[in-house]
Amino acid sequence: MIVILAAEHKCLKRGVKEVVKSIRRGNKGLCVIAGNISPIDVITHVPILCEEAEIPYVYVPSKEDLANAGATKRPTCCVLVLTKPSKGEIGQEEQDKLKGEYDQVASDISELANTMF
Numbered sequence: 001m002i003v004i005l006a007a008e009h010k011c012l013k014r015g016v017k018e019v020v021k022s023i024r025r026g027n028k029g030l031c032v033i034a035g036n037i038s039p040i041d042v043i044t045h046v047p048i049l050c051e052e053a054e055i056p057y058v059y060v061p062s063k064e065d066l067a068n069a070g071a072t073k074r075p076t077c078c079v080l081v082l083t084k085p086s087k088g089e090i091g092q093e094e095q096d097k098l099k100g101e102y103d104q105v106a107s108d109i110s111e112l113a114n115t116m117f
Helices: 002-008 016-024 046-052 063-069 092-116
Strands: 012-014 029-034 057-060 078-082
Touching (some): 012 016, 016 029, 029 046, 029 063, 029 092, 046 057
Parallel strands (some): 029 057
Antiparallel strands (some): 012 078, 029 078
């Protein structure tokens, strides 16, 4: 999954506060939101921010699964997969691999969204 690859290359923002800050700063990426958040009010504004910034987003069933994919032990509400690292650089081969995975997932999400509406 792309979240695992992004976590390995430090291209991942974890948690509502960090994701919202990154979106407001103009970073682009893919937002993954956990569906079993209680209270739901914690994340209800994230999809709106994503739509305003034209960032694709998708829901997954469990915050625990999202944390495991993001290489952290604590459950997390949402993550933002960036197309490039926020700090430092990664090799061209790794960047191409990450970009390819990102493009594939983003196109799959767009395709799903178009079939639903």
